[in-house]
Structure formats: C-alpha cells, structure tokens
Amino acid sequence: MEPHATQQRPRLLVLGCGFAGFSLLRRLRLQAWDTTLLTPRNYFLFTPLLPSAVAGSVELRSILEPARRRLRHVRVIEGSAVSVDWSAREVTCRGAVGGEVFTLPWDHLVIAVGNTFADFGIPGVAEHTRKLYTVEEAQAIRRGLLEQLARAEVPGLTADQLRQRLTFVVIGGGPTGVEAAAEIHDLLEEELTQAYPELVPYAKVVLIEAQDRLLSGFDEALGTYTRRHFGREGIDVRTGAKVASIEPNAVQLAGGERIDCGLILWAAGNAPVPLIQTLGARCDGRGRLLADAFLRLPEHEEVFACGDCAAVGEPPLPATAQVAQQQGAYLAKALDDRRRGRTVAPFRFRAQGMLAYIGSGQALADLPLIKWSGRGAWFFWRSVYITKLVSPANKAKVLFDWIKAHLFGRDLSRF
Ligand SMILES: Cc1cc2nc3c(=O)[nH]c(=O)nc-3n(C[C@H](O)[C@H](O)[C@H](O)COP(=O)(O)OP(=O)(O)OC[C@H]3O[C@@H](n4cnc5c(N)ncnc54)[C@H](O)[C@@H]3O)c2cc1C
Incomplete structure (x- = not known):
C-alpha cells in the first residue's frame, strides 16, 4: 500500500527528530498513521558522543542517522515549527533551507523539540x-x-x-x-x-x-x-x-x-526553545511543557509532549536521552492503543543508570546496583554506546573511529 494513500488514517505530526521523536517514529506502526516529521535537520544526532566528536576521537558523520533512510514511510519535512493554531489544528512552519512559511495540519501532535542553553541572565x-x-x-x-x-x-x-x-x-x-x-x-x-x-x-x-x-x-x-x-x-x-x-x-x-x-x-543549563513560549500552554518553573502521566498536555487531549521540552512527574524526570527515548517508545505504543480503543497505561520511567567519560581512558558508571569508576567502567561506557547507536553502519563507523584514533592519533587538520 502507498504510505500516504488513504485519507482514513489519522494524521500524526511529530515536531523534532531527537531522541524522543526519532524513538517514537522508529517504533510506531506506520501503516496505521499518516505520519509527518517536521525537523530543522535531516538527521538524528546521537548527542552522547558529541563531546568525543569535538575532540576528534569520533567523526561527526559517524553519529548522525539520516532521517529519511532510517524512517521509511514517514514524510520528512525540513523546517521548524513557529506557532500552533489549536483550533484549526495547524502548525505554522518555516522551511529549513529557503525560509518559506507553510502550514501542516494534524489530528495528533507530538511536541519533541528538545531544549537550548540557559544563560541565567549572565551578561556575555x-x-x-x-x-x-x-x-x-x-x-x-x-x-x-x-x-x-x-x-x-x-x-x-x-x-x-x-x-x-x-x-x-x-x-x-x-x-x-x-x-x-x-x-x-x-x-x-x-x-x-x-x-x-x-x-x-x-x-x-x-x-x-x-x-x-x-x-x-x-x-x-x-x-x-x-x-x-x-x-x-x-x-x-x-x-x-x-x-x-x-x-x-x-x-x-x-x-x-x-x-x-x-x-x-x-x-x-538548559532553557526552552523559542517555540514553547509561543504555545500559551502551561509550563513548569523551567519553562517545560507540563504533561500528564500519559504525556498529554492537560488542555489538549490530542497533543503530547516528550523529551527535554516536557515536564513529566513530580519531581519532573531529568532531561536525558534515556528519558526522551523511553517516552518516545511509550508514545508509539500509547498512540496505537488509543487509536484501537484499548486501555492506555501511564508512562513509567525505568532508570537504567548513568554513564560519563572523564578522560584518560576512564569513565563513571552510576548503575542501579553498582557504582563504578576507572578503566573497567570506560570499557563498559564504550560497549554501551556502541549498542545504543542506532544503525549497524554507525556502530561500525564509531568502532573504526576509536581504533583509528588509537592507532594513528586524531586528525588535527583545521578547516
Ligand atoms: C553534548 C551533549 C551530550 C549529552 N550526553 C548525554 C548522555 O551521555 N546521556 C544522556 O542521557 N543524555 C545526554 N544528553 C542529553 C540528551 O541529548 C537529551 O536529553 C536528549 O537529546 C533529549 O531528547 P529530545 O528528543 O527531547 O531532544 P533533542 O534530542 O534535542 O531533539 C530535539 C529536536 O527538535 C528539533 N527542534 C527544535 N526546535 C524545533 C522546532 N521549532 N520545530 C521542529 N523541530 C525543532 C531540534 O533540531 C532537535 O532535532 C546530552 C546532551 C548534549 C547536548
């Protein structure tokens, strides 16, 4: 069947191709939805390895997943949401390349636009x-x-x-x-x-x-x-x-x-992206959209918020890739359950622990049952990230980058 052929399917519009949006779209039963992804960039970025890319121990291209290749049967539109018309159920958007203004309609809207930096009013x-x-x-x-x-x-x-x-x-x-x-x-x-x-x-x-x-x-x-x-x-x-x-x-x-x-x-520190302030929706003290246990905005039954831009739970869950990814996966199932008239369970976060690289071949692993630091934790950190990277292509590329940097040093060319 042609992916966008039927008008019967509910229109799902997802804003943002980060951990939350990407995880949702990878798991959604796409045949049942007329799905559009609006994203300013045409890839998913694996942010946990971004600091390594700065220092050249992995290449940037190794941590990007092309959205259209990984999300077949999703209409990918490159642009940013500028505002939402709640009564018309339309999002006004600006094209990522040419800056054209256009609108996208939705029956269900998922806001997964992440966050940006907070300057706390500090000059400069x-x-x-x-x-x-x-x-x-x-x-x-x-x-x-x-x-x-x-x-x-x-x-x-x-x-x-x-x-x-x-x-x-x-x-x-x-x-x-x-x-x-x-x-x-x-x-x-x-x-x-x-x-x-x-x-x-x-x-x-x-x-x-x-x-x-x-x-x-x-x-x-x-x-x-x-x-x-x-x-x-x-x-x-x-x-x-x-x-x-x-x-x-x-x-x-x-x-x-x-x-x-x-x-x-x-x-x-983090602050909301400009779109959030235009929505007129309820936010917590940090400017994140208040969402209920089903990740819905209280004022709008068909609108969901997930990832860094959402405040879910009390105290709200931290802004991490793990939370965003689990929320995206949850929404994929919850949306489908709703569509079929099934009972929808509330979102429950399962903490799997936290990892951090601390340099010179050492890392930290703060896991539910064990706190671990040093060389062993670094091997663990690396193996977890290899498994968390999405595509086999990127797993191989990152592994190759690490070996290459170890054997031949980093590329210090300035361009
Ligand atoms: C350098 C760095 C390292 C990190 N390391 C870790 C780590 O090791 N472990 C961990 O758990 N977390 C880590 N994080 C945090 C993690 O990246 C975030 O918690 C996670 O990305 C949140 O996912 P998200 O989908 O909510 O937002 P994002 O992944 O930020 O995605 C949001 C997407 O929305 C898009 N967008 C923004 N505005 C609009 C708009 N108006 N319209 C449409 N789209 C829009 C953005 O371009 C982006 O693609 C790190 C973050 C950074 C920056």
Whole structure:
C-alpha cells in the first residue's frame, strides 16, 4: 500500500527528530498513521558522543542517522515549527533551507523539540561562549580549539599571551561539561605532546561549577572521584564558583577573579526553545511543557509532549536521552492503543543508570546496583554506546573511529 494513500488514517505530526521523536517514529506502526516529521535537520544526532566528536576521537558523520533512510514511510519535512493554531489544528512552519512559511495540519501532535542553553541572565553568555547542542556547534568548537593552537604558534608571544590562548574554560560541572573538559584535555594531552611539544606547559583546561560538587546528578562518591582524577590530570576544577559575566576572551567570576582564555564552552543549563513560549500552554518553573502521566498536555487531549521540552512527574524526570527515548517508545505504543480503543497505561520511567567519560581512558558508571569508576567502567561506557547507536553502519563507523584514533592519533587538520 502507498504510505500516504488513504485519507482514513489519522494524521500524526511529530515536531523534532531527537531522541524522543526519532524513538517514537522508529517504533510506531506506520501503516496505521499518516505520519509527518517536521525537523530543522535531516538527521538524528546521537548527542552522547558529541563531546568525543569535538575532540576528534569520533567523526561527526559517524553519529548522525539520516532521517529519511532510517524512517521509511514517514514524510520528512525540513523546517521548524513557529506557532500552533489549536483550533484549526495547524502548525505554522518555516522551511529549513529557503525560509518559506507553510502550514501542516494534524489530528495528533507530538511536541519533541528538545531544549537550548540557559544563560541565567549572565551578561556575555549568549555572545561570547560556545554551546554544544548541534553538529555546527561541535564543528565550531573544534575549529576554535585548533585556531587557538595555531594562534599560539605565532612567533614572539609572551608567556601570558601563550597562556591566554591555550586556556580553555568549560562552564558547567554536569555530565556534558565534565565530558567536554575531559575530551578537550585528552586532545591537548595526546596531541600537543606530539605536534606542539613547546606549547604543553602553557595549555590548561579549567572547569567551573557553581555548586560545591561536580556531577550533582551522580552518586556523590563518583563526583568526588572525578574531581580527584581531574586534579591528577591537571584539569583546574573550580567548584562553588559563580560566573558574573563573560567577555570575548575572559570569564569574570563573582568572587572577583578573572580568567583570560582562548575559548569558553557554556554547558551550564538548559532553557526552552523559542517555540514553547509561543504555545500559551502551561509550563513548569523551567519553562517545560507540563504533561500528564500519559504525556498529554492537560488542555489538549490530542497533543503530547516528550523529551527535554516536557515536564513529566513530580519531581519532573531529568532531561536525558534515556528519558526522551523511553517516552518516545511509550508514545508509539500509547498512540496505537488509543487509536484501537484499548486501555492506555501511564508512562513509567525505568532508570537504567548513568554513564560519563572523564578522560584518560576512564569513565563513571552510576548503575542501579553498582557504582563504578576507572578503566573497567570506560570499557563498559564504550560497549554501551556502541549498542545504543542506532544503525549497524554507525556502530561500525564509531568502532573504526576509536581504533583509528588509537592507532594513528586524531586528525588535527583545521578547516
Ligand atoms: C553534548 C551533549 C551530550 C549529552 N550526553 C548525554 C548522555 O551521555 N546521556 C544522556 O542521557 N543524555 C545526554 N544528553 C542529553 C540528551 O541529548 C537529551 O536529553 C536528549 O537529546 C533529549 O531528547 P529530545 O528528543 O527531547 O531532544 P533533542 O534530542 O534535542 O531533539 C530535539 C529536536 O527538535 C528539533 N527542534 C527544535 N526546535 C524545533 C522546532 N521549532 N520545530 C521542529 N523541530 C525543532 C531540534 O533540531 C532537535 O532535532 C546530552 C546532551 C548534549 C547536548
């Protein structure tokens, strides 16, 4: 049967091709639905390996799944939702490439648009820091790192100038900040010693966290272990340090200290994407859409929210890939159960634990029954990520990237 041939099938419109939207569409019984995916990019991005892509231990293309190839029988439209007309049941959209404005109708709408960075009103964050949510941002950080190495090679620089260019500041001691700091440190450690040995004494990674500990979502002992490990590795960790403002090449701390640096990565918190504020729907204190135990918006029976943009449960579940993926999988079944008039069970999150890479071949595994750190946890981290990657092609590519980086080093070409 032609996938979009019949008018009988309910029209399902999914906004966003992240962990939640992609997981939903991979599991949905597509024959029963007239399904459209609206996504600004034509791929699914496996974000847990984005910090590794910044440092060049995996290639960006190895962690992207082309949406049209992986989601056959889904109409994929490249664009962003701009607003929703609840009574007409239409979403106004803007084309990703040409910026054309168009509308898409729906009978059931799934909002899975993720989130973006929060600047907490701190001056300079939006303008002068790099963020790490997208492929383009990962490329820009990687280029920024390599540019600083190139700028540090210019003859005649003073020691202070060298130190400034080769200081890399990561703000935010959650998993993304910790992994980014670890990966950047690995890159400097492994590659500078070979390619730029004279610069090694000037290079430094600084990790700034406002709370008193790193990785507050993890078991406390693992946070303490990470701090000690970073100390041994020469990563300068500042906990209990609040950022007052950011300048083009400097971080001003509330305590008065100023850190001159070559690159600043902001990984300190999430905020809703602009679409959410236009919806007029009820949100929690962090601006996430309030959804009930069936992931429905209370005001709109046929509208669902899942992943990072939704607040589900009390306290709300954390914004993680695991939650988003399980919610997407749940919705695939729940939508079908509703369509068939079956009883729909509420969503239940099954925590499988958390993993984080902390550099120099070590990782953390905070699992329900065991807390684990070090080399063994790193092997575990790698094997879990290989299994979590979606396609056999990407599993093979990532494995190959790791072997290649181990045998031949990372590619430091700047382009
Ligand atoms: C660098 C990094 C590392 C991470 N590491 C981990 C990890 O190790 N483990 C873990 O559990 N979690 C991790 N996370 C968090 C995890 O990526 C998120 O929790 C997860 O991606 C949430 O899935 P989602 O589908 O809600 O949103 P996303 O995956 O962010 O997807 C949202 C999608 O919506 C699209 N979109 C945005 N606005 C619109 C619009 N207006 N219209 C249409 N589409 C729109 C976006 O382009 C995006 O494709 C990491 C996040 C980052 C950034």
